[in-house]
Amino acid sequence: MSKVSSSGLIVAILFLTGCNEQANNPLENAPPYPIQDTVLHKVVSEYCIDCHNPIDKKGKLDLQSKLDGHLNDYPFVWHEVSLALANNEMPPKDKDGVKRPDQETYQRVSAWLNERFNHKPEGKN
Numbered sequence: 623m624s625k626v627s628s629s630g631l632i633v634a635i636l637f638l639t640g641c642n643e644q645a646n647n648p649l650e651n652a653p654p655y656p657i658q659d660t661v662l663h664k665v666v667s668e669y670c671i672d673c674h675n676p677i678d679k680k681g682k683l684d685l686q687s688k689l690d691g692h693l694n695d696y697p698f699v700w701h702e703v704s705l706a707l708a709n710n711e712m713p714p715k716d717k718d719g720v721k722r723p724d725q726e727t728y729q730r731v732s733a734w735l736n737e738r739f740n741h742k743p744e745g746k747n
């Protein structure tokens with residue numbers, strides 16, 4: 623086997639094992655986190671799905687149909703949600719008549735999400 627083809631093979635292996643991916647799954651190696659019966663389920667059902675449902679999909683985002691599964695099913699989506707909630711960015715502030723969580727609720731749901739997204743598997747920084 624020539625030198626060229628074996629380094630090509632290494633590149634292919636790195637690619638297939640995901641070393642080349644631009645963003646790492648924030649829940650890689652994490653245990654499964656069901657969403658049902660959690661504060662996240664409650665907050666999203668109450669404050670988010672009027673706009674983020676399969677029909678409306680504001681920002682191209684349907685959260686309603688993701689509520690049944692695990693955080694791990696859509697790690698990138700829920701991570702984005704965790705950022706939006708931590709920064710009190712959603713629901714949009716400039717919209718009149720849209721119900722927003724109070725500060726305590728924002729903090730409670732953010733804490734729940736942070737705890738899971740900050741989970742570090744054994745042996746990883």
Ligand code: HEC
Nearest residue numbers: 669670672673680681683702703706711712713714717720
């Ligand atoms: C009144 C309608 C409305 C409600 C209610 C609403 N959103 Fe949004 N959301 C939008 C719109 C419009 C966008 C796209 C434009 C933007 O980013 O402002 C968006 C975008 C997003 C995004 C994409 C990234 C971002 O921050 O722009 C996330 C994540 C998000 N919403 C999460 C939520 C969550 C979580 C809730 C509930 C706590 C929520 N939204 C409630 C209208 C809404």
